[in-house]
Amino acid sequence: MLLIHCPYCDETLPEVEFAYAGEAHIARPADPSALTDEEWRDYLFIRTNARGPHYERWRHVHGCGRFFNALRDTVTDRFVTTYRIDEPRPVLTPLEAAE
Amino acid sequence: MQRFSAMSLLKNALTGHKNWREQWPDSQPKAEYDVVIVGAGGHGLGAAYYLAKEHGITNVAVIDKGWLGGGNTGRNTTIIRSNYLYDESARLYDHALDLWENLSQDLNYNVMYSKRGVMMLAHNVHDVQSFQRHIHANRLNGVDNRWLTKEEAKAFCPPLNISPDARYPVMGAALQMRAGTARHDAVAWGYARAAAARGVDIIQNCPVIAIRRGADGAVEGVDTAKGFIRAKKVAVSAAGNTSVVMDSAGVRMPLESYPLQALVSEPVKPIFPCVVMSNTVHAYISQSDKGELVIGSGTDQYTSYSQRGGLPLIEHTVAAICEVFPIFNRMRMLRKWGGIVDVTPDRSAILGKTPVKGLYVNCGWGTGGFKATPGAAHTLAWTVARDEPHPINAPFTLERFTTGRLIDEAAAAAVAH
C-alpha cells in the first residue's frame, strides 16, 4: 500500500484514502468545437503511459477531497513529489531522472 | 520436430529420457527478417507460428526482452471463455475457442485445455439483466451460454453459497460450458516449439530499443540490445510494454498499464469443478490441475510497471472469495504475484494495422488476453501476411477511438475478464 503526501493537508497518508485520477497536465481544450476528430481523440484517449517518471493526478477522496498532481516512478511506484493542482509541472533533476 | 506421443514418452522413458531434444533453440538474431514480432508471449509466438504454418512466411523472428512466456502468458489465471456481449468480441473470442479446441493436436503439445465451464454469478437485478442480454446475444451468435437458477448454479458448483442472507445473494448465473482453462506455460512453449520447428527464430533476452522508420515513414526494422534487425514488417505484441515500444515508432497509444494481481492457495483434492466469476464482488476462482485454487480480481487503481500491486486489493479479493465460498476461509494462500496489463478506454483490444506502413499491433487486452491467444495470433498473422484486416479483427482498429465506434465491453461488465 502506497503512502501518499497530500499537498493540501500536508500529511502523508495511506493509499486507501486516495483515488487515482489518471495522467496529469492534460488540459481540456478551451474550445472543443475547434478541434479535429483526431485532436479530440488525443485529448480523450491518448496517454503517455510512461514507464518511469509519470505525471499523474490523485484525489484525496477520503480526506480533503482535493485533486492534486504527483510525479511517480511507475517502475518502482516511488513518489518523487506531489504538488498542488495550480503549481507548474516540476522538472526532474538529472539525478532523479537517472535513478 | 521430435513428435510427442504416449509412444515416444514410453520409448524415452525406457532410455532414461536421454534422447529428448531441445524444444526450441536459443537463436541469435540474423541481420534481416521478413517479419519481426516484438514480444515472445503466447500472442507473439502464436502469430509467428501461424505466419509460418498458414502463410508460408518462415523468415520470422520473435524477440523478447526476457524469457519467452515470462510476461502475462505466465502470470494469468488461465480463464478461457467467449461469452462476450458484442458481436465483434464474441466472434473474436469464439474464433479463439475454436482454435483452443484443437490446439494440443495442432501444436503436438498438450496445452491442457479443460472445458470445465465458466459460470458468472448474478447478485442483483442489474446483473440478471446484463447476463440475460449476454445469453441471448450469444445464442444468436452461436456462442454457448445459458442461464442457471441459483439452485442449478449450486448443483454445478457445490461450494457456492446461495443463502439469501449473504451480503450479495446469488440470484442466478450464466454458464458457458465450452469455456474453461488451459495450462498457460504450455501455450507459450507449444507455440515456441512449433514455430521454431518451422524456422522461426526466437530471440530471448534482447530488449527492443526502438522501432526504426525510413524516410518514407515505413518501418525499416528494430534497434535491439543485440543490434539492428532489418524487417519491413514489425508486429508489436508487448502487452503492458506496448505503449513504450510503439512510442519509439512515433505512434501514441490509447493505453494505460495497470498492475493485475493473482494468487493461489495451497493444493487440495478436487473440490471446485469449474471456473466462477463474479463481477459484483470482484473476484474469480478455479482449481488448477495441481489442486491449487487460482484466484484473481480487478487491477490496482494506479498505472504501474512494477509487477507488484498492493495488499488492500488482495485482502478484498480473498474476502470476496470467502463471501461467495465460505468453506474456503481456512484455506491458505500459497503465493500471490503481479502482472502488467494494458487497458484501452473501451476495454477491447487493438488488433491489426497502424497508421505506420509495415507496423502492426496486438495490444489492449486488459485482463482478458490469455483466452484470446490463438484467435488474436491467428488473425494478426493473416493481417501481417496480407497487409489487410482479417474479417474478425477488422473492428478492433485504432480508428475507432477517433470515430467513436467503440466496442465497449466495460459498459456491460464491470471487469472484462
Added chain:
Amino acid sequence: MSRYRIPGMGRVDPAAPVSFTFDGRRYTGLRGDTVASALLANGVHLMGRSFKYHRPRGPISAGSEEPNALIGTSRGPGRFEPNTRATVQELRQGLVTESQNKWPRLSFDIGAVNDRAYMLFSAGFYYKTFMWPRSFWDKVYEPFIRAAAGLGKSPTEADPDTYASRYLHTDVLVVGGGAAGIAAALAAAQSGAKVTLVDENPEMGGALLSDPSVRIDGRGSWAWLADQLSQLRAAGVTLMTRTTAIGYYHQNMVGLVERLTDHLDQPPQDAPRERMWRVRARQVILAQGALEKPLVFDGNDRPGVMLAGAAQTYLNRYGVKVGDNAAVVTCHDSAYYAAFDLVDAGGRVAVIVDTRDQVRPDLADAARSRDIQLLTGHTVTATGGRLRISSIRVNPVRNGRVGSGRRISCDALLVSGGWTPSLHLFSHTKGSLTWDADSQTFLPRHKTEACQIAGAGRGLWGYAEVLADGVTAGMAAITEIGRSAVATSARVEGDRPGTGSSQKELPTDRSAGKARAFVDYQNDVTAKDIRLAVREGMRSIEHVKRYTTNGMATDQGKMSNINGLMIAADALGKEPPQVGLTTFRPPYTPTSFGAFAGYHRGATFELTRKTPIDPWAEAHGAVFEPVSLWRRAWYFPRPGEDMHQAVARECRATRASVGIFDASTLGKIEVAGPDAVEFMNRMYTNPWTKLPPGRCRYGLLLGEDGFIRDDGVIGRMSPDLFHVTTTTGGAARVLNMMEDYLQTEWPDLNVWLTSTTEQWATIALNGPNARKVLEPLVEGLDLSDAAFPHMSVAECSVAGLPARLFRLSFTGELGFEINVPARHGLTLWNALMESGKAYDICPYGTETMHVLRAEKGYIIVGQDTDGTVTPQDAGLGWAIGKAKADFVGKRSLSRPDIVDPNRKQLVGLLTEDGSRLEEGAQIVLDPNQDVPMKMAGHVTSSYASDALGRPIAMAVITGGHGRMGETVHIPMPQGTIRAQITSTNFYDPDGERLKA
C-alpha cells in the same frame, strides 16, 4: 515417557502431557511440543505421502519450511484445515490430526503405484501425451489428472472462527527473534525508539533455542536469552511471537499474521483465530536467519532422513532423539554440532560422511573423541529401508571418481547441504541480490526500502559475528531515523562457527538416470528432472521451475530453489546467477484466507446502506434488492402474493389513488455559489440560465465521450443554489466528476459542491390523490396546480418538518417528492401513511417504480443505457441546450460514428402475441437467417403493465427512431416473437395526468 524422549532435555514441560490423535491413533506428547516432535518422540517418522509418486515421507525440517510432514488438523465442526505443517502446529489437548494424499492408509498407499512407473512421469510428461484420441482428453485423461491433484482435503463447512486486523506504527520493526534480531532490537530500543520484534515461533530465540551449550556473556545461551527478553520488555519493545511477517510491501509496510488460538486447548469464547497486522515502520530490520539445504542423492527422501539442524532442534528444544543410530552426511561444519549434541545426550552416531576432502581438525578430533566414524571425501549413493531408513550406501570419491560403496546401518540420516540466507521478504521489495561465489549463496545487494539486513540472513555464521551484526543493524536503523545509542557487544564462548561448500547432486557410481535424488520433495522433482528440463531447452530458472514444478510446492522453494539452481547451472555450464533465481513471492508462509479477509465477512463484507425508512419496510414485510451499496425495498407482498401479484397491485393502487415510495437513495448534491448556473451549464447538457428559482428540470449528464452517464431532476432553489439529484448508483461518481472539473478545469468558478444524499430522506407520493394526502400536512405553500405546477420546487413545512418539496413525477401521475432531514424521514413517512389512510395509500417498491416509469418511457440509466448510448440514441435530444457553445461531452456528439443514423436508438416494443419479452432478448430484422444472426438491438426493459393490460417493452434498435410501426423479430429458444416498434410513451401520452 515416550520411547525417544530424553528426560531433562528440551524446553517442553515433562509435567504436562498432552493427548492427541494421528490417523485415529492416540499419542501423548508434552506441552511445548509440535505435532512433529511429539510423533518423533513416539518413534513415528512416517507422516505423509508426496504429491506425484506418493512416496512415504517424514519431517525433514523442524520449522515452517517443511515440505513433507503436512497433515490435516481439526478442532471439531467447521474447524478443519489441510496441509498444516506438523513441524509448526503446536500440540494442544485433543488435537485431531490425519495424514494426507494416501489411500487406504499411510503405511499402505495404492497411489504409490505411480512410484513404480516413475520413468513415465518425468518432468513435463503431461505436455507430451494425453492428446490422442482427442475425445479422451475431456472424458478420460483430464478427469484422471484432476482426481490425482492436491494434497489435503479442502474444508467443507463454513468457518465459525473470526479474524481480526489492526494497524501498527513503529519506528523499527525487527523481523526474526534470533540472536541477530534480539541484538538489533535491543540496540535500537536503547535509543528510545519504538521497536517491535516479531517471530513466527512460539518463543523468541531462533537458533539459540537449539544451541543451549553456547555461552554468552558468561551465561548459558538460554539464561542469556531470558535476560535479553526481559531487557527488551523493560525497554518497552513490543514482542510478538507466533507472528509471521508474510509480505514486505511498498514504503515499509509489512504484513504480519499473528496466530492467536491454534495452540490453545480451549480458545476463549469469540477470540479471533488470527490477526493481520499492517505495520508501517520507519526502519525494518530483517533478521530472518538462514535455511539449511538438504543434499541431493538417491533415496534422500526416506522417512528418517532429516536436516541436521532439525535433528539438533528436536533434541535440544524438544528433548527428542530422532533415532537410536544416526548417520550424518554433510558438506557444512554445522552438522557436526548436531552429531555431537546427539552423542552427548546419550545417542549414537555411526558415521559422519563429509563430501569435503578436508575438515577442520578440531571437528575431526571432537568426532573421534565421541567414537564417531568420520569419512571425509565420501558420498552417499543410496539409502535402504521402506517406511523408514535402515541403511546408507557410502562411497569414497577420489579425483572425481566414485569408488565402490558399502552399507552402513542407521535409523536416521542427518543431512546438511549448507545454508542459504532467507531473502524472501527482501525479495518482495524487488531488492536486488548478488551471488557470493565463496559461500555459494545469494546475498542482498541493492535495497529499495528503508531496511537493514542482519545476521545469518546476510550470510554470517557463528553467534559472535551474528550478535555483533545485529547491534550494527540496530544502530544503523536508529541513525537513519535520527536517534543514537551506545553500541554494546557480547562475549561468546563455545561458539559454533562454520563454513561449508555447496553441492549439486552428490556424485554417484550408479546410473544417473536411475537415481531418485529429490530436489523438491513435495512435488517429487528429482535432479534428473531438472537436467531433462535443461536438455529440452529450458534455459532460465523460471522455465526450469515451471517445467519441472521445482520450488512450487507449499514450502515455496525454501528447501529446493538453491539446489535446483545449482543443478540447472551445472547442466547449462553456467554460473548460478546467469541462470537466475526465481522471484520469492508473498506470503512468506501459507496464510489463512480468513486472515486476509479479516472483518470483511458476511454482513460486514461490504457495508449495507439503509435509508431512514428501511426499518418500516422491514417491519412491513418488504422484499429487498441490493442496488449498489444500498438495500432497497423491492416490493411489499401481502400474504399469499407473489412478486407479480404484489407489483400489479402496487401499480394499480398508485394509478388509481396514491402510492408512497422511499426514494431516499437518490444521490443529492448541493451546487452552490455565484457561478453555480455557469457550472451547471458546463456540466449538464441542458440550459440552466433561464430556469427560475422555484422550478426544476430533468438534467442529463454525459461523459466527455458523449455517452450518457447520469440523469436526475434538478431544482433551482435560488439564483445561486441548485438541488441536484442523481441516480442511486451514480451519486459518488457524479460528485467526483463535478469536483474534477471544478477543481482542475474551472478553478476560476466560484462554486461549492456538497453531497447531501445522507442528509435528506426523500419520499415520493404519486397518484391522483397525492395532493389530497399531502395538502393537510403542508404549511406555507399553496399546492394547487396553478400555484405549484408540475416541475416546481419550494421550501416549506411538511408535517411540521422543514422540507424541500418537489412537484415532479417518475410515474406519469401527479407526483411530489418530499425531502426532509434524514432523522425525520420515518416521522414523515408515518405522517403520510396516516394522512393517506383515507385514500388507501399503498407503499410500493423499486419494481413498481420501474413498471410505472416504463409505462411513461422514462429511462433508467444503466438499464436502458449502457455506456454506449448518446442523448439522441435515447430520444433525449430535447434535453440538449442547442444554444450552448459547450458542455461536457458535446464535442464527441459530432464524431462520425455518433451522427450515424443507424445507431441503436431507444424505442417502445409491443409484441403481437401479447407475450412478455425477456429483458436482454436480442432483436433481428430478418428472422430467416442462420446463426450467427445479424442483431439489430436488444430489449432493455420489459414489464407486465397493469395499466395497459398487456406487456410493454423498451428496446434499442438500429435506426429505431425511423422505424416506427415496423415489425421486428425476437428469436427465442421456443420460437420467434414478432413485435411492433412504437413510441416509448405508452401511457397517457399527452401527459394529462401530470397536470392534475
